[in-house]
Amino acid sequence: MTSSTARPSGVLLWFREDLRLADNPALNAAVSSGEPVTALYVLDEETRGPRRLGGASRWWLAQSLRSLKADCDRVGLQLAIRVGKSRDVVTKAVEEAGVGRVAWNRRYAEAETKIDAELKDRLRKDGLEVESFNGRLLHEPWEVRSKSGGALKVFSPFWRAATARGEPRAPLPKPTKAKLKAGKALNGNSIDELGLEPTKPDWADGLRETWEPGEAGARKALTTFIDEGLKGYAENRDRPDLPATSRMSPHLRFGEVSPHQLWHAVEQARSEGSASARDVEKFRAELGWREFSYHLLHHFPELATKNLQERFDDFPWPTPDPAHRRAWRKGLTGYPIVDAGMRQLWTTGWIHNRVRMIVASFLIKDLLIDWRDGEDWFWDTLVDADPANNAASWQWIAGSGADAAPYFRVFNPSLQGAKFDPDGTYVRAFVPELEKLSARWIHAPWEASREALEEAGIELGKDYPKPIVDHRAARDRALAAFETLKAKG
Template sequence: MSHALIWFRRDLRLDDNPALEAALRAGHAPIPVYIHAPDEEAPWAPGAATNAWLHRSLQALDADLRARGSRLIVRRGDSLSELEKLIAETRAEALHWNRLYEPASIARDTRIKQGLKSRGLTVESHNAALLVEPWTVQTGSGDPYRVFTPFWKNARTRLVAAAPPTAPARLPEPPVLLAGLGIEDLKLEPAPPEPRWDAGFWQHWQPGEAGAREMLDAFLDGAAHGYKEQRNYPDRIATSKLSPHLHFGEISPRQVVARVLGQVWPAAVQGDIDHFLSELGWREFSHHLLFHLPHTAQENLNPKFSEFRWAKPDPAHLAAWQRGRTGVPIVDAGMRELWHTGWMHNRVRMVVASFLTKNLRYHWKHGADWFWDTLVDADLANNTQGWQWTAGTGADAAPYFRIFSPIAQAQKFDPAGKYIRRWLPELATLPESALAAPWEQPDLVRRLAPGYPSRPIVDLKASREAALAAYSGPKSKPPPER
């Protein structure tokens, strides 16, 4: 039987894996391969939290392959060189992979496809990560969308309820003498003498395809009901938490949509389902923007902000934000949740981003870089779009005068203070009336929470006024809808 290499990247699953399906359909025996080449993704090589998740996700994929009679061949080095070696060692006739959409990956994959095709190898790439390819959704004039609503109105019509294919129960065994590294040889996890800063992650997450399926099941049975409103409250289990599983391709958006559309929902829940699907739409929109405007991972999308007066970061203030020591409880709770779990509730992401870009008036890239290193769902498209949206510099962005009040956000979306108390245990004994703005009751804080900052690192009112004054220069507005 002829062989085909299946080059796994961020498609770490066997169900609904178009590259695997294509090889089997062509009659090839698939050889699953993972090549560790983080430098090829520069300047956005995976961060530390991403690598910690990747270690466990690769282990889960290898276990799933072994349960079917196959195994994952792990290599490290230049991707093209390692693929050429594998082709020579296995006499493979074809190479299949699922597409990535980041600028560096597109350039690398294009070069590899052209080089290997010129030597007579069958090389095919497939869509495993998106509901719609970025180049297939266009405005009436043939341009990419820059506003979400018309983009999603167009893309939403393409969703299908048909269940995607599942993996076969058995897979052929790769050649016995085909050598590879152990996953542990990639040194993706923190190792002594480095502290196990990721230990808290695994109380909340199960990387791998099985963990992704369980997370989707739990969401559809529970938080999907009431999702539209409840998703705003960080103290509740009210979101899908599928983002890291989607990022690593442990589940596909097609699988999620098929489950959602294939289920009969009460009329009262339909608004929740539509809103959840629109959140998947934002993920698609982010990839659409990055594909068509790749410079936005580093630069403001809106050129009116090219001369904006960002403040020079104070290293002590930036560190206080990173470590959850700003003295603003809802901000600090979010940053502590991120550090402990590798994830942060979306409502709180907007609050901490607004604090950094508006109250501190630091360039959004300082926040994007920190999130990139600490999030287990550190997706370049989503991370870029999220930060530019809050900063007001991106497509479909929040208007420049929108500055999240961390006090109002805490009072509205964490009214009982459960979220703040969970992640800031030093404030656990404060009454609810003091949790949103403890500096307003200094005597109480000195007595009950002496270890917490006595006041915020920046005056919220004064910094808001300074931000409004600075932002009123560009007065950046999103382009008109097309």
């Protein structure tokens, strides 16, 4: 295309991690242009660099795409789903649709940003207009800076700087069929052809029973949280036995809801008197941790593989014990709160945030297994496996990250269980072998009397495992390993 040639009319909207119609800046801009809009999603597992989605995330993506496709149909926007290298697929779609403009919402992992930058440059050289938008975060990762203009490595000053930027914008409306001018429909793959869902074996029954992926599911989950979980959130969010968390994380991960929608939804609840300022601020701080994680990912692209604190590069990780790793993954460690969490993860693809910290601490410090091993397992099994949050949170527990919990803070799983699941309700839900054991013993069954175990129908080592390590000895071993780093200065 030469500069003297009139630009073709039409916009190619490239969906990525923004699988929604409401509050979608790229979609809003495409519709507002008044030009015909053609929609595309690309499953790119060919380009080297981007991290391949784990099994649970792939299952979620399939359901979310089905929901998005149906939503697009309802407003007269036909969504084409294609497989291949993003650069090639998008370029070909531009030619087939005959558009003069391309729009997308930004991504932030290094491999994806590189793809986007190269493609943007390539398309512009071909004479197209290319626009990218922030549809994923309250603030761009590079917009929040320290006083000296650099990256922030501690959450509190980061969040102060972020909130000082002012109230996040209001959510954008969902486009109506009357306002949307449909562009040329493209051929594509069916969702079944993508091979995202497990077949032999099909292990996703628990996910199907637990979740409703898609934008409509996100709206329902948000309504439930506002009505039932936001009040008392600040006090109860650490209790896995209570329905006191939002469970919005997988919907955020796939962009079925935006952080702007969440921010303003809880603010509306506060203004209407159904939630306290303390509860709202605590929830917003959790959105802040997500923002902080993306800030870290932007400034430290190797967040999932490299210690932010370089001194931890010399940490003396022993060769992992395969039996210990297997016991942790299967929820057979002999520590009930750990086992409940790991079984919840395997069954539902999600794990309560407090319990995430407990099971991570157990892997890293009780079993002395490298945090990257746990981060990788979560990446495969979580429906909300997020490139920023997952890595930043594992490094936080390991003590190797930004604003990290000190390595010498070692969670005692029995005490944590007794504190945050005092009646054993959570443990009983996921470790049915212990269902009849009293709350007195349920977080430390090895301390129960023979009579208490017999009454509950439990033989340790047979019906439920004995602890695979002694926590006190494991803690001493972990601290001794940490001392070697301190000795090196």
